[in-house]
């Protein structure tokens with residue numbers, strides 16, 4: 001099922017989301033199964049639960065954002081990040097354009113760590129770490145921010161509007 005997205009001024013986007021402690025909950029598993037196709041349907045490379053109106057520390061991301069088109073076309077796979085947190089990051093940051101499915105039509109550069117390591121649990125509750133550089137590092141930071149009620153528009157120094165043709 002493709003889930004409806006909430007938009008910019010919805011309070012759920014500004015709340016610190018709740019930790020997930022129970023993994024055998026069918027409602028949680030269904031939410032994950034719905035979030036993955038919803039992300040691809042909206043052309044996102046990541047989607048956090050608050051964006052679909054669930055205040056839970058859960059996000060799905062494209063396994064390799066640099067190969068987005070392959071994943072969108074050939075599979076419906078997503079990496080499921082539950083209770084993720086950034087445990088290590090590079091010293092250096094870089095600015096790059098960002099957008100967000102919850103803030104349609106607005107883009108702007110955001111300075112992010114060039115590489116990060118996040119610890120998270122998978123959909124069965126097993127703990128893993130994921131290391132990302134470049135775009136993957138950016139997605140990990142953007143989605144973790146969502147779970148803390150932060151949007152990229154809070155961090156960008158220069159926002160601009162792009163109107164669809």
Ligand code: CO
Nearest residue numbers: 099100101102
């Ligand atoms: Co976003």
